[in-house]
Amino acid sequence: MTQALRGNWNYPTTIWAGPGRIAELADACTRAGIARPLIVTDEGLVGSAMLKNALAALKNAALFGGVKGNPDSSHVEAGLRAYRAGDHDGVVAFGGGSALDAGKVVAFMSGQTRPLWDFEDIGDWWTRADPAGIAPVVAVPTTAGTGSEVGRAGVILNRETHQKKIIFHPQMMPRIVVLDAELTVGLPRAVTAATGIDAFVHCFEAFCAPGFHPLADGVALEGMRLIHRFLPRACADGGDIEARAQMLAAASMGATAFQKGLGGVHAIAHPVGSWFNTHHGLTNAVILPYVMTFNRHAIQDKTEIIARVLDLPARGYEGFFAWVLKMRSELGIPHALADIGVSADKAAIIGREAAIDPSAGGNPIPVDAAQLEHIFRAAVDGQIGAVVGAK
Numbered sequence: 001m002t003q004a005l006r007g008n009w010n011y012p013t014t015i016w017a018g019p020g021r022i023a024e025l026a027d028a029c030t031r032a033g034i035a036r037p038l039i040v041t042d043e044g045l046v047g048s049a050m051l052k053n054a055l056a057a058l059k060n061a062a063l064f065g066g067v068k069g070n071p072d073s074s075h076v077e078a079g080l081r082a083y084r085a086g087d088h089d090g091v092v093a094f095g096g097g098s099a100l101d102a103g104k105v106v107a108f109m110s111g112q113t114r115p116l117w118d119f120e121d122i123g124d125w126w127t128r129a130d131p132a133g134i135a136p137v138v139a140v141p142t143t144a145g146t147g148s149e150v151g152r153a154g155v156i157l158n159r160e161t162h163q164k165k166i167i168f169h170p171q172m173m174p175r176i177v178v179l180d181a182e183l184t185v186g187l188p189r190a191v192t193a194a195t196g197i198d199a200f201v202h203c204f205e206a207f208c209a210p211g212f213h214p215l216a217d218g219v220a221l222e223g224m225r226l227i228h229r230f231l232p233r234a235c236a237d238g239g240d241i242e243a244r245a246q247m248l249a250a251a252s253m254g255a256t257a258f259q260k261g262l263g264g265v266h267a268i269a270h271p272v273g274s275w276f277n278t279h280h281g282l283t284n285a286v287i288l289p290y291v292m293t294f295n296r297h298a299i300q301d302k303t304e305i306i307a308r309v310l311d312l313p314a315r316g317y318e319g320f321f322a323w324v325l326k327m328r329s330e331l332g333i334p335h336a337l338a339d340i341g342v343s344a345d346k347a348a349i350i351g352r353e354a355a356i357d358p359s360a361g362g363n364p365i366p367v368d369a370a371q372l373e374h375i376f377r378a379a380v381d382g383q384i385g386a387v388v389g390a391k
């Protein structure tokens with residue numbers, strides 16, 4: 001069976017998928033042109049068997065394990081110091097979304113002279129970068145959610161402004177991605193659920209985002225079908241390699257699809273994560289049905305299609321919405337933001353920052369700060385019925 005879960009893909013980048021393929025990490029570095037890799041990883045993975053094996057497999061490699069959840073510029077700066085001190089020539093970004101984002105940004109910044117925030121994803125700011133100063137990246141995800149391994153950006157928190165900034169450059173796309181499901185079998189159930197729903201929200205928001213992009217829509221639909229089928233299995237039995245492999249693929253598919261756009265769920269989740277240091281995937285999982293309720297008028301047709309593709313027992317928006325609530329509760333996701341430590345006292349700021357978050361532009365209905373604040377307040381209280389749908 002594991003042989004059937006193996007594949008080499010070449011979009012949106014080179015992907016080596018299959019259980020056990022971490023054994024090819026040294027080969028991946030060679031192919032990416034990296035002779036002296038810096039492995040950038042999450043604090044929590046330092047000392048793990050998978051990191052020890054990676055270090056042993058790579059000649060001339062060093063480890064930087066100083067990345068925390070919701071990484072900020074201090075993590076990037078510390079990584080850059082390690083990169084320069086070791087005279088590295090590329091990065092192996094190894095871990096969850098935080099490690100992947102931080103590792104990609106370290107590689108990007110390694111040869112730049114301008115400060116980090118000059119490269120925020122605004123207009124053509126990415127053209128300020130010196131492309132020759134961008135080091136290659138090999139990405140090894142150990143969670144199935146963010147999909148950052150196939151993304152061209154890294155989300156970094158600016159602690160001074162409490163804003164998550166998207167640092168973007170087309171060359172930040174990792175050269176090679178190793179999708180090895182065996183690296184995800186030890187993930188606790190709660191993290192599996194939260195990251196898996198993040199991947200679902202990527203597919204869902206991309207599919208519902210306005211604009212002509214049938215490629216993204218097709219990838220998003222299949223991603224949702226896989227997550228519907230395999231996330232409950234991965235949560236029920238973490239050692240289910242088939243479920244883990246399908247989830248890892250679906251996570252990469254979500255981030256591939258959201259080149260089309262995201263929406264209100266991510267627009268609200270970003271400032272909530274910045275202010276309350278909540279887990280990104282968990283925050284999205286809580287917020288999803290509130291934003292759906294607001295968008296209902298604009299997503300009726302699309303949710304009809306999704307319900308059919310997922311082969312849900314009840315069809316249309318109603319059937320899909322009922323399934324979202326059921327899946328969420330079966331996977332142990334809380335219903336209200338208050339349950340994960342978020343309060344309404346920053347509601348006005350959250351609304352304002354959500355409105356200027358780049359994700360807001362992908363919402364199926366144009367949405368302003370007051371409306372986002374309204375949705376956020378309902379999500380804090382757990383009152384879906386309080387959300388007034390847009391017309």
Ligand SMILES: [Zn+2]
Nearest residue numbers: 146198202280
């Ligand atoms: Zn996300």
